[in-house]
Amino acid sequence: xxxxxxxxxxxxxLLSSGAVKLVIGYGEGSTSDRRRPVxxxxxxxxxxxxxxxxxxxxxxxxxxxEGLLSDGKSVAVFLKPDGIRSVNIxxxxxxxxxxxxxxxxxDIDGGQASPLPGRKATDFAPxxxxxxxxxxxxxxxxxxxxxxxxxxxxxxxYWNQQFSKCIKCYACRQVCPMCYCRRCIVDVNQPQWVNTSxxxxxxxxxxxxxxxxLAGRCVACGGCDRACPVNIPLRLINxxxxxxxxxxxxxxxxxxxxxxxxxxxxxxxxxxxxxx
Amino acid sequence: xxxxxxxxxxxxxxxxxxxxGADLAGTSRMKYAxxxxxxxxxxxxxxxxxxxxxxxxxxxxxxxxxxxxxxDCHFAQGNYHARRRWTVFRALLSFxxxxxxxxxxxxxxxxxxxxxxELINGVTEEIRSLGPFEQYxxxxxxxETQSTY
Ligand code: SF4
Ligand code: SF4
Numbered sequence: 001x002x003x004x005x006x007x008x009x010x011x012x013x014l015l016s017s018g019a020v021k022l023v024i025g026y027g028e029g030s031t032s033d034r035r036r037p038v039x040x041x042x043x044x045x046x047x048x049x050x051x052x053x054x055x056x057x058x059x060x061x062x063x064x065x066e067g068l069l070s071d072g073k074s075v076a077v078f079l080k081p082d083g084i085r086s087v088n089i090x091x092x093x094x095x096x097x098x099x100x101x102x103x104x105x106x107d108i109d110g111g112q113a114s115p116l117p118g119r120k121a122t123d124f125a126p127x128x129x130x131x132x133x134x135x136x137x138x139x140x141x142x143x144x145x146x147x148x149x150x151x152x153x154x155x156x157x158y159w160n161q162q163f164s165k166c167i168k169c170y171a172c173r174q175v176c177p178m179c180y181c182r183r184c185i186v187d188v189n190q191p192q193w194v195n196t197s198x199x200x201x202x203x204x205x206x207x208x209x210x211x212x213x214l215a216g217r218c219v220a221c222g223g224c225d226r227a228c229p230v231n232i233p234l235r236l237i238n239x240x241x242x243x244x245x246x247x248x249x250x251x252x253x254x255x256x257x258x259x260x261x262x263x264x265x266x267x268x269x270x271x272x273x274x275x276x
Numbered sequence: 277x278x279x280x281x282x283x284x285x286x287x288x289x290x291x292x293x294x295x296x297g298a299d300l301a302g303t304s305r306m307k308y309a310x311x312x313x314x315x316x317x318x319x320x321x322x323x324x325x326x327x328x329x330x331x332x333x334x335x336x337x338x339x340x341x342x343x344x345x346x347x348d349c350h351f352a353q354g355n356y357h358a359r360r361r362w363t364v365f366r367a368l369l370s371f372x373x374x375x376x377x378x379x380x381x382x383x384x385x386x387x388x389x390x391x392x393x394e395l396i397n398g399v400t401e402e403i404r405s406l407g408p409f410e411q412y413x414x415x416x417x418x419x420e421t422q423s424t425y
Binding site: 147148150152153155156157160193194197199200201204207209215216237240241244245248249262265266267268270274275276 | 325330333346353356362369370371372373374375376380382395415416
């Protein structure tokens with residue numbers, strides 16, 4: 001039995017036993033290699049579920065809409081390790097009750113989806129722990145290093161070019177499971193913190209703010225980077241933030257549901273080499 | 277000879293320590309560079325990174341953020357939280373090419389009037405030698421020249 005069959009059966013079982021009221025998974029997309037989220041409410045619909053190496057989107061953001069979990073019932077969701085980390089963050093930030101989230105975990109390796117054993121976010125703690133000790137992506141680090149080698153002027157020019165392409169569509173925000181604020185700072189106009197025009201200045205500010213608000217929260221699911229219609233390498237700026245959180249504060253986003261948000265806590269002996 | 281460049285520097289300071297330090301510098305008749313515009317806030321914890329961006333947007337050549345030494349915060353923890361935020365924000369600015377030399381952070385207590393005066397002079401000189409932050413100010417100009425839409 002392939003993984004897709006196995007997970008369809010498990011989803012059907014969860015729904016028919018009443019253990020969950022909803023299964024959030026992947027279905028066919030507009031092309032053969034695209035997947036779109038599907039919301040399955042009864043066991044006989046589970047044949048719509050697809051699970052293969054194209055199921056890359058982080059579905060955890062669909063747990064957040066207001067009212068979904070307020071009846072106390074559980075929801076099952078297909079998640080890769082990055083999504084499981086997002087659930088931990090959402091729980092740590094009091095956005096979801098982790099007891100109401102049943103995880104259908106899987107990972108993609110070598111072009112194949114493989115099952116991950118476990119049901120609750122806590123079951124995956126050893127996996128996340130090992131990810132932390134492996135460290136952040138070395139490929140991204142290499143890309144980021146190239147930028148760090150430039151002079152500040154050249155780096156500014158590089159991002160200036162990148163951000164000048166931004167059309168302020170906010171797809172990067174909409175796709176991100178961690179961007180759940182009902183009023184985003186860019187939508188606030190008293191005061192107007194960020195220029196709303198898609199001139200480079202406003203784009204610069206927007207991209208800085210977006211990255212800052214995701215510092216220590218981004219799980220590198222790559223959703224924003226894929227969603228950006230003008231291919232701004234958002235992954236690099238996110239990676240730089242994750243690296244800072246890890247290096248300075250030993251903070252690996254989404255380690256557990258009890259992890260304190262990195263910028264909402266402190267240690268008295270936090271590093272402060274740059275303060276005069 | 278051309279006039280020396282006078283940088284615009286915005287200082288965001290907390291009222292309990294650095295502002296009192298600045299006050300002490302003033303009442304002690306210490307002279308310091310007049311390039312700094314001080315914005316007083318209740319606590320460093322209240323100094324949002326947005327303020328720094330706003331200052332740059334409005335044409336600042338440099339920004340100083342300053343508050344109470346660790347352990348001295350009037351609200352006990354505000355400066356510890358601020359310190360974490362600065363660490364991350366500073367890395368972000370640097371990564372996007374905003375020179376670290378233009379954004380300064382310091383701890384200055386109410387008793388450190390002399391340190392305040394020295395710091396302002398030092399920072400002013402450093403930023404004067406860097407020159408105006410043209411790269412950023414250029415972005416604002418683009419908006420002004422295209423303001424028809
Ligand atoms: S910032 Fe991008 S990569 Fe990070 S969690 Fe959000 S969508 Fe995923
Ligand atoms: S997805 Fe890309 S173009 Fe759209 S707002 Fe984000 S950075 Fe700008």
